[in-house]
Amino acid sequence: MTVSNNNQHDVVDLIKTQLSITDVVSKYVDLKGNSRLMKGLCPFYPENTPSFVIYPESQIFKCYCGSCAGTSGGDIFSFIMRIENINFVEALNMCAELAGVKLNKYQPKKAKSIKKDLTHALESATDFFKNSLNSRYGLPASNYLKDRGFSEKHIKEYNFGLSPTGLSTLVDHLKKVGVKSNSAVESGLVQKWADNTWHDFFVDRLIIEIRDEDNNLVGFGGRSLNNKTPKYINTPQTELFNKSELLFGLNLAKKDILKSKECVIVEGYMDVFAAHSEGFNNVVACMGTSLTFNQLNKAKKYADKIILCLDSDIAGKRASVNNLIKLINSHDNLSHIHKSIYIASIDSGKDPDDLIRQDPSEWEKVISEGTPLYKHLINNLDLVYDLTDNNQINDAANVVYKLVFQNTDSHSQDQTLSLLSTKLNINREKLPTPKILNRNLSPKPISNKTNGKQNP
Ligand SMILES: [Zn+2]
Incomplete structure (x- = not known):
């Protein structure tokens, strides 16, 4: 349906009837509870026990954690504005899209x-x-x-x-x-x-x-x-x-992504065409080696699970891990969606294009066996950091903390620490202490050579 935003109140009301706050918030927060009250961990500050509350009947949220101290609360729009760090009009447009309400956007x-x-x-x-x-x-x-x-x-x-x-x-x-x-x-x-x-x-x-x-x-x-x-x-x-905001093929893949709730992101157009020709219709491309935060967000709008299938030779892997670290360090909000992101690697080193055409069932297997982002990051820290150098170990550990610690329960934090201590070969108790969570840490790459490929 299309409405003009001459009367913003009508639009706001219409969107609220189409969109439940529980559905919207659960894209960012694991919620547990019933139709009267849902609870989860505060998405704005780190905490270990859930203080963030949704009241589905009145369509509002409120956070009682120590850091928010009751100052965070409101409706769907205030939630989206806060978590996406956008203004009201942008939040309105985003919610309208989620609700399937078409706005005649004001343009000069x-x-x-x-x-x-x-x-x-x-x-x-x-x-x-x-x-x-x-x-x-x-x-x-x-x-x-x-x-x-x-x-x-x-x-x-x-x-x-x-x-x-x-x-x-x-x-x-x-x-x-x-x-x-x-x-x-x-x-x-x-x-x-x-x-x-x-x-x-x-x-x-x-x-x-x-x-x-x-x-x-x-x-x-x-x-x-x-x-x-x-x-x-x-x-x-x-x-x-604007390449950094586009996912190539999303116009064709949108319907299937919405249906399967899964979006596969590859690098090049030819990979997308190969996938679609073979009936894998939920595949889109980031058109290059550096996936952006906006592209991830765009995929998240349609999918619950995002699977990245990027270059899998060592140089390509290093470039993509480097890029992920850059994303983690520059976007606090990545921690809200990191649990939706998986990395699929083609061990044979083939391009998705070739693999899909030569062995579609192997492609399916590769995609279904994706590794959660935090595990992939920990497993590949040594591609970017020199793990014999104490300062770099410190930086490496803090990137992982930044990704994982802002929006997870103590169980997954525990798992992460075990994995990290194994990778760094350091006892749990001796792992580097987390720095202030929102401080930017720039990775010091050992080498940042790509494999000479241009764009996709
Ligand atoms: Zn809070």
Whole structure:
């Protein structure tokens, strides 16, 4: 249903009738209790006995822990504002989405018309790319796709395209169909060179449409067809394209993720296409090696369980553990969702793309045997930290504390400490003492070399 937010009270009431506070909060807190009262650990401060209370009948929460001291409480919106650290309008939009209520989001007229122009440019470009792939010049690219296992049907269905070899063929086409030159530039399709000439951004590449979760075309990915580096490029950051907030394929995968409550995140578009071709429809890509907090949050919106299946050779693993540590250190809220995150590793070192096509049942096994994030982190601390150095041991232990200690019961804390003491080869009693939980610790990587892969 769509409502205009002329009357915010109506919207707030409508969302409250559609969304129970218990459902929303239980995405962040383990709740136990009955229809009158639910209890869990305070999600805002560390504590060992549950003082955080939900009153489902009146749809409010209140926290009685020592740190909150009764000052935390309110409705769904105040909870989301506090836990996500966002303002009321953002919380309203987030809850509306969870409730399936469509808001006519307020946008200044100017921004709206700029977006319309950019969309027009992108839509014109995608037609052009698809026609190029279907022309006789597109034969090598079509053959490449067929070699990679795509059927004729899938090539059409996934809207592949081709950017020709000429330096300004798209520039000319966009002019012809009436796209304004500044829209062509601002949509990331065209670049102005220093000599004031206009050039295509994508030249001689297989083109992949990138759509947001609502199926709006926002940009493109381009794969080199002649071993030119980088192998993959994306539309640069634009008004419509913000890579760090997008999960590639979510528009196609959304329904299945909601149904299965599981979301698998891989690195590249080709992995997503391979998965979907084989019927694994809950797979999306973070488009590169550095998964972001926003991407995780986006997945969490639809799924209870997020399985990361990233590069599994040592260099790739080190890069991804490093990235996870960065996420833990810069986002306190990661501790709220860490229990939903699992890491799946392909031991054979194959790309998901290859494994899915060659051995779908092995892929299923890999995904179902994912390791919880905290275990994966502990197991791989030595990829990032020098565990013979006391300072680094201290930092390593504190990253684990930061991830695990803010929102878990004493039982899982106990398990974590055992695992950590085994990994660090230090007696439980002698483990480093936790620093202040919200202090940023920067990892000191032994080496941060990636395996030379570009983007996905
Ligand atoms: Zn509290």
